[in-house]
Amino acid sequence: QDRQPYLGIYQAGVTTPRQPMGLVVAFDVLATKRTDLERLFRTLTERIAFLTQGGTPPVIDPKFPPPDSGLMGPVVAPDNLSITVGVGASLFDQRFGLAGKKPSQLVRMPQFSNDALKEDLCHGDLMVQICSNTTDTNIHALRDIVKNTPDLLMVRWRQEGFVPPPRAAGEKQSSPRNLLGFKDGTANPDHNNDVEMKRLVWVQPDSSEPAWAINGTYGVVRIIRNFVERWDRTPLQEQESIIGRHKPTGAPLTGKAELDLPVYSDDPEGKRTPLDAHIRLANPRTPESLKNLILRRPFNYSNGVTKSGQLDMGLLFICFQSDLEAGFAHVQSRLNGEPLEEYIKPVGGGYFFILPGIADKSAFLGQSLL
Ligand code: HEM
Numbered sequence: 036q037d038r039q040p041y042l043g044i045y046q047a048g049v050t051t052p053r054q055p056m057g058l059v060v061a062f063d064v065l066a067t068k069r070t071d072l073e074r075l076f077r078t079l080t081e082r083i084a085f086l087t088q089g090g091t092p093p094v095i096d097p098k099f100p101p102p103d104s105g106l107m108g109p110v111v112a113p114d115n116l117s118i119t120v121g122v123g124a125s126l127f128d129q130r131f132g133l134a135g136k137k138p139s140q141l142v143r144m145p146q147f148s149n150d151a152l153k154e155d156l157c158h159g160d161l162m163v164q165i166c167s168n169t170t171d172t173n174i175h176a177l178r179d180i181v182k183n184t185p186d187l188l189m190v191r192w193r194q195e196g197f198v199p200p201p202r203a204a205g206e207k208q209s210s211p212r213n214l215l216g217f218k219d220g221t222a223n224p225d226h227n228n229d230v231e232m233k234r235l236v237w238v239q240p241d242s243s244e245p246a247w248a249i250n251g252t253y254g255v256v257r258i259i260r261n262f263v264e265r266w267d268r269t270p271l272q273e274q275e276s277i278i279g280r281h282k283p284t285g286a287p288l289t290g291k292a293e294l295d296l297p298v299y300s301d302d303p304e305g306k307r308t309p310l311d312a313h314i315r316l317a318n319p320r321t322p323e324s325l326k327n328l329i330l331r332r333p334f335n336y337s338n339g340v341t342k343s344g345q346l347d348m349g350l351l352f353i354c355f356q357s358d359l360e361a362g363f364a365h366v367q368s369r370l371n372g373e374p375l376e377e378y379i380k381p382v383g384g385g386y387f388f389i390l391p392g393i394a395d396k397s398a399f400l401g402q403s404l405l
Contacts, residue, residue, distance in 0.1 A: 037112075037113055037114065037115050037168075038087070038088060038089070038113040038115070039051060039087055039113070039115060039116060039117040040087075041083050041084050041087045041088065041118075041393060042392070042393050042394070042395060042396065043392045043393070043394075044250045044391065044392050044394065045237060045250055045252075045391070045392045046117075046119045046120065046389060046390060046391070046392045046393075046400075047087070047117035047118075047119065048117035048118065048119030048164050048166055049119060049236065049252060049254075049330070049332070049355050049389060050226040050227075050232055050236065050330070051117050051166070051226075052226070053166070053198055053332055053334075054115050054116075054117070054166040054167050054168060054198070055167075055168055055169075055197060055198050055200065056166065056167055056168065056169055056170050056172075056173055056195070056196075056197055056198075056334075057164065057165070057166045057173075057195070057196045057197070057198070057334035057351065057353075058164070058165040058166070058170075058173040058174075058177060058193065058194070058195045058196070059162065059163075059164050059165075059193065059194050059196075059256050059351060059353070060162070060163045060165065060177055060190060060192075060193040061123070061158065061159025061161070061162045061163075061190075061191045061192050061193070061256075061385060062159055062160060062161045062162070062163070062188040062189060062190055062191055063159060063160055063161075063188070063189045063191050064126060064130075064160040064161055064187065064188060065186060065187055065188060065189055066186075066187045067130060068131075069131050069132065069405065071186075071187060072131050072405065073399075073405050074187065075184060075187040075188065076399050076400045076401040076402070076405065077399045078183055078184055078187070079120060079163075079180065079184075079399075079400055080393055080398075080399040080400045081183075082118075082176075082179055082180055082183055083118045083120075083393075083400070085111070085179075086111065086116055086118065086175075086176045086179060087113055087116045087117065087118060088113060089110070089111050089112050089113040089114075090110070090111060091109065091110050091111070092109075092111065103179070104175060104178045104179065104182070106171055106174065106175040106178070107171065107172065107175050111175070112172075114167045114168045114169060114172040115166075115167050115168045115172075116165070116166070116167040116172055116173075116176060117164075117165075117166050117167070118163060118164070118165050118176060118180075119163070119164040119165075119166075119254075119389060120161065120162070120163055120164075120389070120390055120400055120401075121161070121162040121163075121164070121254045121387030121388055121389040121390065122141075122160065122161055122162070122387060122388050122390065122401075122404075123141075123143070123158055123159050123160050123161065123162065123385055123386065123387050123388075124137065124141045124142050124143050124386065125143070125158065125159070125160050126160045126161065127141070133404065136245055136247060136404060137245075138238075138244055138245065138248050138251070138253070138388045139243050139244055139245075140253065140358070140359040140360055141253070141359070141386060141387075141388050142386060143158055143385075143386065144157065144158065144255075144384060144385045144386040147367055147368070147371060147381065148371045148372065149371065149372075149376045149379070149380065149381065150380075150381045150382075151380055151381070151382055152381065152382060152383060152384075153382050153383055155191075155192060156192045156194075156258055156382055156383025156384070157192070157383050157384060157385055158191075158385045159191045159192070159385055159387075161188065162254070162256065162385065162387040163177075163180065164254070164256075164353070165177060170195065173195070177193075192383065194256075194258050194336055194351050194383070195334075195336060195351075196333070196334025196335055196336040196351035197334055197335055197336070197337075198211050198334055198335070199211045199212060199335065210285060210293065213261075213333070213335055213350055214261050214263060214335050214337070214348050214349060214350065215261060215263070215266055215274070215278075215378070216274075216282060217274075217278050217280060217282055217285065218280070218285030218293060219331075219333065219350075220331065220333075221280075221285050221293055221294070222297075222314065222318065223330060223331050224236075224328050224329075224330055226330060232330070235328050235329070235330060235356060235357065235362075236252050236330050236355050236356060236357055237250055237251070237252055237357055238250060238251050238252060238357045239357065242357065242358075246403075247391070247403035247404050248388065248391065248403075248404075249391060250391040250392060251388055251389050251390050251391045252355045252356065252357055252388075252389045253355065253356055253357065253358075253359040253362070253363075253386065253387070253388055253389070254353065254354075254355055254386075254387045254388070254389045255352075255353070255354050255355075255356075255359070255362075255363040255384070255385075255386055255387075256351070256352070256353050256384040256385055256387070257350075257351075257352040257353075257381050257383070257384035258336070258349065258351060258352075258381065258382050258383035258384050259349045259350045259351075259352050259379050259380070259381045259382070260347065260348070260349040260379065260380045260381075260382055261348055261349040261350065261378060261379055262345070262377075262378045262379070262380070263346055263348060264345060264346065265377070265378055266378045269378075275288065276288075276309050276312060276374075277312065277313060277373075277374045277375050277378075278312060278313045278314065278375070279297065279308050279309070279312030279313055279314035279315050280314060287308065287314070288307055288308045288312070289302070289307050289308060296320075297314060297315070297320065299315060299319065299320055309374075311372075311373055311374055312374075313370070313373055313375050316369045316370050316373055317366055317369065317370060318366075319369075326358070326361050327361055327362060327365050327366055328356075328362070329354040329355070329356045329362045329363055329366060330354060330355045330356065331352070331353070331354045332353045332354065332355065333350050333351060333352045333353050333354075334350075334351040334353070335348070335349075335350060335351070336348060336349060336350070336351045349379065350379075352384070355389065359386065390404065391403060
């Protein structure tokens with residue numbers, strides 16, 4: 036299917052199968068009044084409707100700037116585009132009188148022990164996740180949003196990423212690999228399982244969240260650099276102990292095939308899977324850790340070269356959960372100090388609350404909040 040729905044109780048781009056290209060853009064909101072904030076959300080809704088469903092932009096007098104950048108030709112194709120909008124804690128400051136409506140766990144993303152956060156790559160009043168089949172579709176969508184919101188939004192930071200295409204030859208299961216060469220996504224909860232998604236991802240009526248936030252979710256974005264030169268000089272055995280999986284197959288160290296479940300119960304001393312292996316820390320698979328599951332939807336990124344001549348690449352980590360504390364924050368605190376830290380450095384990102392969906396054609400994004 037090449038066209039993602041833009042109406043529904045949930046926004047697209049969370050449980051949507053991951054598209055090949057992703058782009059996260061964070062904005063500062065320039066609007067200062069509640070009425071302008073509403074105009075911003077109405078404009079975003081209108082643009083999302085057009086961009087995701089596709090169509091022909093209006094033809095106007097050539098004496099004026101064209102309404103569309105023209106990047107995709109005279110007809111804009113949907114190209115599997117989803118646009119997902121979240122809001123940061125700073126939107127709930129005094130500007131719009133929304134303080135009383137802040138989702139209960141929404142805070143400015145804290146600095147974790149291994150982080151070297153760069154201020155100009157962090158946070159934002161508003162976050163837009165743009166995903167589609169191609170980079171130019173994502174850029175077209177971003178330019179369209181920027182063009183239509185000149186007095187309302189200012190770009191703060193952005194990060195592009197990609198998912199490698201399936202490698203056909205001989206691979207049974209097709210989790211794409213990250214830039215450390217390991218399959219990534221194997222143990223993710225099933226995004227097609229509605230019951231599981233309601234339990235882990237979508238805010239439910241019986242939660243401690245404000246009523247407007249029902250059917251939204253917390254979105255965490257982390258730009259995590261990978262020190263690939265160092266990784267590529269690390270013995271295979273050590274790489275596999277650090278992750279807790281076999282590199283060629285993606286199988287857990289206790290299994291043979293990618294989808295074999297890791298077993299830790301008969302290995303309390305970590306003889307087969309080290310106690311500090313990434314996957315064992317991230318999910319110890321105890322009854323209690325069931326409430327800490329998160330839906331990961333990351334992209335690889337490759338940005339160029341650092342000033343010191345190192346390749347600047349890594350993981351545009353994105354995850355969703357209805358309980359931020361039990362989800363990302365808990366998992367990340369368990370990972371603090373993991374051996375993988377020698378090879379990774381989180382440099383940016385933010386915490387956002389992904390708004391509930393646009394119910395029908397008369398509704399707009401964020402309507403329940405305003
Ligand atoms: C699993 C790599 C960051 C949470 C995995 C796997 C790999 C991996 C290769 C095994 C395959 C899979 O099940 O998907 C990485 C790399 C990271 C990174 C290279 C940074 C550059 C993170 C972060 C978190 C996280 C920041 C959350 C705080 C998880 C979880 C699993 C996992 C929950 C599944 C564990 C399981 O259920 O068995 N990661 N990861 N990872 N990772 Fe990461």
